[in-house]
Amino acid sequence: MNFFCFGLNHRTAAIEARERFAGHPQSPALLRDLGCSEVLLLTTCNRVEIYGVADANIANEEIAQSLRMDDGSSSKDDLEAFYRKENAECARHLFRVAAGLDSMVVGETEILGQAKRAYAGARASGNAGPVLHRLCQRAFRAAKQVRSKTQITRGPVSVGSVAVDLAEEIFGDLRGRKVLVLGAGETSAKTLRALASRGVSDLRVSNRTPTRAEELASELEGIPVPFATWLEQCREIDILISSTAAEMHLLTPPLLVPILRDRADRPLFIIDIAVPRDVAPEVNEFDGVYLYDIDSLQEIASESRELRRQQLAAAEAIVDEHVADFQKHLGLSKSRMRPTKECPARASGELRTSEL
Amino acid sequence: MDRQLLIFATICYLAAVIRTIISFRARIFRRNRFVFLMIALGFVLQTAFLYVRGHALRSCPITNLFEVLVFLAWSIALIYLLIGPAYRLSLMGAFTAPLVFLLQVTALFAPIDTPRASPIAPNPWLEFHASISIIAYGAFALACVAGAMYLVQERQLKTHQLHSIFYHLPPLPNLFSAMTRLLWFGFILYSAGLISGFFVNEPLPWTKIALAIAIWILYGAILQGRYLGWMAPRRIATLCVVAFAVALSLLWSIEFVGHHA
Structure with missing residues (x-):
């Protein structure tokens, strides 16, 4: 019994290749026809991977073809983007993937849910048997342990996620909170989307050019607000995202003082992502006002990325333990680990065996 | 026998404190089951101590400053065990354990476990008055702990210096x-x-009454300030910490005055 992983990801292949070999509902059946006793297809926006169990070797070209979305044939360049890992290396790879160690954003947790869904799908369709069951269950355990024993998932790593985390600490539940976006730029739109994903439903957009405000408001089911009234809006809103191209501060302490009087003790979270800044830094001195500019947000994101990087060694050690234990459990001693025949591409050194 | 129970209780709280320090040094700030269990065990041992002492005294064991401090530490642990999990205030145990430990150590090592010169005649009103007041102090102590947590979190948000603890403290509104x-x-x-x-129907020194009323006015003013919107949440949090320090000092004075009256 041998099991293997065959696939490509964001490091080995461009998005066009990942689209071409995205896999389809018939892929597992095609692989079963090729001799796999068990098959699991894991597809995310960053990776397409087949986990299979087979006694005989199945050529890379054939597996790649089963993943192909069209009827074309795979070129040598196409095959170069794939990696193939077998037995213990396959287990290590899946454990790393499930734990988010192989993700574009190290430590992200969405991949675990995607892996669980892929496994549940394979079980439901009868494509996953005892080997993949053990492999996946162990991968989920390893991922859980990595999450609980290290700080690999800790902290936000993008400007949008930093803003969301800060907002949740300031307001608790974000449902029912009111957000005003001043200046409909790309970063402010992303931040607004991140907040909307956590339940913020009252979204207001104000821009010097009303059509742009209307476009963004329409996209996010918000309401456009005339630019002349944005300051008045500050009496009602909880979060202000500012990103105009103004050359001077739009919000200064003298402008904010009368507004704060009307807000009682409701906090005001200001995200100023404009350069030059739209909000005077002195505004942060007021009780209940939390002002973050783009540098502060990026610094927090960068610290989180660094923290995650520092946790990698500990996370890898946990994965190693699980791989060793899994091998022991399956009786995959070196003598019993029978590698499948070298695939042609691998034999000629053309196939990437590692993503790193 | 009763002091042994107290020593074991203090060891439990010490274990909770040490575990907290180890976790903080390792930059792990999540809610810790061990800390919760140690506080719970310490509470059980404290309860046993108060039972044994109360049985010997044939009254509520708050007849001297030593017993008052132990009763206060017991009240804090009780309220923490009741409200900590209910409000999902992760880390509150980490902040509570050192406070309870300090009270226990003070009670054990300060020469304050002196029996009264004259035994007190049983007086249910006096026992109710004293015990309920100390439990109130326990609630004020926990408000102080929540206030300290608020100040830590608020400071991080204001200064943009987010440490790992930031992601484990509850949001400011909670x-x-x-x-x-x-x-x-x-x-x-x-x-x-x-x-x-x-x-109570017993002569009480006017200083004791005046100090007790002063504490009542102090907390009343904080609540008034909160509901009339006179003070921002950060000021309320600061006052919770300051007021408890003042109240604890006054409690000491009250007991000192009471003991020497």
Whole structure:
């Protein structure tokens, strides 16, 4: 019994290749026809991977073809983007993937849910048997342990996620909170989307050019607000995202003082992502006002990325333990680990065996 | 026998403190089951101590400053065990354990376990007055803990220096809500204790009455300030910490005055 992983990801292949070999509902059946006793297809926006169990070797070209979305044939360049890992290396790879160690954003947790869904799908369709069951269950355990024993998932790593985390600490539940976006730029739109994903439903957009405000408001089911009234809006809103191209501060302490009087003790979270800044830094001195500019947000994101990087060694050690234990459990001693025949591409050194 | 129980209880709280320090040094700030269990075990041992001591005294064991401190530490642990999990205030145990430990150590090592010169005649009103007032102090202590947590979190948000603890402390509104409820809980109990004091039917030194009323006014003013919107949440949190320090000093004075009256 041998099991293997065959696939490509964001490091080995461009998005066009990942689209071409995205896999389809018939892929597992095609692989079963090729001799796999068990098959699991894991597809995310960053990776397409087949986990299979087979006694005989199945050529890379054939597996790649089963993943192909069209009827074309795979070129040598196409095959170069794939990696193939077998037995213990396959287990290590899946454990790393499930734990988010192989993700574009190290430590992200969405991949675990995607892996669980892929496994549940394979079980439901009868494509996953005892080997993949053990492999996946162990991968989920390893991922859980990595999450609980290290700080690999800790902290936000993008400007949008930093803003969301800060907002949740300031307001608790974000449902029912009111957000005003001043200046409909790309970063402010992303931040607004991140907040909307956590339940913020009252979204207001104000821009010097009303059509742009209307476009963004329409996209996010918000309401456009005339630019002349944005300051008045500050009496009602909880979060202000500012990103105009103004050359001077739009919000200064003298402008904010009368507004704060009307807000009682409701906090005001200001995200100023404009350069030059739209909000005077002195505004942060007021009780209940939390002002973050783009540098502060990026610094927090960068610290989180660094923290995650520092946790990698500990996370890898946990994965190693699980791989060793899994091998022991399956009786995959070196003598019993029978590698499948070298695939042609691998034999000629053309196939990437590692993503790193 | 009773002191041994107290020593074991203190060891439990010490274990909780050490575990907290180890976790903080390792930059792990999540809620810790061990800390919760140690506080719970310490509470059980404290309860046993109070039972044994109360049985020997044939009254509520708050006849001297030593017993008052132990009763206060017991009250804090009790309220933490009741409200900590209910409000999902992760890390509150980490902040509570050192406070309870300090009270226990003070009680054990300070020469304050001196029996009264003259035994007190049983007086249910006096026992109710004293015990309910100390439980109120326990609530004020927990409000102080929530206030300290609020200040730590607020400071990080203001200065943009987010340490790992930031992601494990509850959001500001949750802390503020817990703080307010604890203040109300403590204030109601303290008011009941104060009113019951008038039914004690024993001569009480005027200084003791004046200090007790001063604490009542202090907490009443904080609550008034909160509901009339006079003070920002950060000021309320600061006052919770300051007021408890003042109240603890006054409690000491009250007991000192009472003991020497």
